Amino acid sequence: MTFESSGSGTIGSVGQMDPETHKLKFDRDGIGGLIGLHIMNIIFMVLTLFIYRFWALTRVRRAIWPRMSLDGTPLEYTGTGLEIFLGFLKVFLLILLPYGIFSNWVQSRIINPELGLSPLFVALSLVSSLGIFFLYTAARYLAYRYRVNRTQWRGIRGSVGGAAYIYALKWIGYYFLAAITFGIMKPWADVKLLQYKLENTKFGGRSLSFEATTTGLWKPYLLIFAIYLVITVGATILGLNIAMEKAALGSELQPGDEAAMHWGIVSFILIGMVACALAYLNYLVIFWRQAVGKTSFGTIRFSFHPTRRQIIGLFFGNWLIIILTLGLLAPIAWLRKGSFLARHLTINGALDTDNLVQAEFDTDSRGEGLLGDFDIA
Incomplete structure (x- = not known):
């Protein structure tokens, strides 16, 4: 079974060719073999205390990547399990292990038996906590870079520049700003981080372009806030009503009535949480539609047009399957x-592969520098 995007360019009313539409296909055949591969990977990971995970990732990617083809040519994944494993060892020995030792040392000295809480070690503990966010975010960026650098089409590789530590610092700074504005600035932070990632991504030496704008994002995002405020105010009012009922009736209040009141609050909060989750999913749908539409590659333009129902079906369907x-x-x-x-x-525009040059690529079998193979995605 093969799925593909809509067809090629057509002649317009003025005799000009419409922008060329490139065919994107994905082959879903052979599901049995893929399930067998997945189960064997699980068995080997358990037998090797999950050391085999790095090779399992590689086997899965080499099975999945070629299923996606553009204009009849499949993608190719060239990464190896050994690269990822050696990269993980470098990160573990040079960063994670020293960080863990430092963090434990700080935690063990926060409380001084004679002086009580130590301000110095409390400050160091906060720095240590920020280090977790820094390392995780940097690792996510490097995992993205590794996958793109090991992906090629028609022999032309992708590549990702930029610096993981800059991305991590931006992440901490942008979301700190979002936090102190009670989340209001999150759409802006989301757009700016995606801009850094995309504008440092190249294919055949040519960079992607991204128009960073939050236009159209504020309304769906503020809907989440509105729902949250309704939940907070509503739950507070219900709680006050219960307290007033208990004070007024005292011993006359039946246990069953009190339980019903409490379950009413719980039900209200749960319904509100589901509404918040759906509102956030709606925000993500709009965010990614606009992000794809604002991304270009030379004369190539992209569009992403699923409905909300289709995305919700994909999300919850996959969740239930797993x-x-x-x-x-x-x-x-x-x-x-x-x-x-x-x-x-949908991918429209002239690709002009003849003018794409090979991206600069690190051929070192140990991977991409210090953190380059810390692939935890």
């Missing part, structure tokens, strides 16, 4: 994602 099968049928979810992308991502 939960109900304890992850054993996760490959079905992977293929659903790939076919969804092929159906809804």
Whole structure:
């Protein structure tokens, strides 16, 4: 079974060719073999205390990448399990292990038996906590860089520049700003971080372009705040009503009535949480639609046009598949994602592959520098 985007360019009313539409296909055949590979990977990871995970990632990617093809040519993944494993060892020995020792030393000295709470070690503890966010965010960026650098199409590789530590510092700074504005600045932070990532991404030496704008994001995002305020105010009012009822009736209040009141508050909060989750999912749909539409590659333009119902169906369908099968049928979810992308991502414009040059690439078998293979995604 193969899914593909809509067809090629057509002649317009004035005799000019419409922008060329490139065919994106995803092959869902052979699901049995992919499930077998996934189960064997799980068995080997358990037998090797999860050391085999690095090779399992590689085997899965080499099975998934070629299923996606652009204009009839499949993608290719060139990474190796050994690269990722050696990269992990470098990070563990040079960064994670010293960081863990430092963090434990700080935590053990926060409380001084004679002086009580130590301001110095409290400050160091906060710095240590920030270090967790820094390392995780840097690792996510480097995992993205590794995947792109090891992906090629028609022999032309992708590449990602920039610095992981700059991305991590931006992440901390932008979301700190979002936090002190009670989350209001989150759409701006989301856009700025995506801009840094995309504008440092190249294919064949040519960079992606991204128009960083929050236009159209504020309304769906502020809807989340409105729902949250309704939950907070509503739960407060209900709680005050229960307290007033208890004070007025005292011993006359039946246990069943009190339990019903408390369950009313719990139900109200749960419904509100579901509404918040759906509102946030709606924000993500709009965010990624606009992000894709604002991204270009030379004369190439992209569009992403799934409906909210389709995305909710994909999200909850994959969630149910993974939960109900304890992850054993996760490959079905992977293929659903790939076919969804092929159906809804449209690529228009002249690609001009003859003018694409090979991206600079680190051929060192140990990977991309200090953190380059810390692939935890």
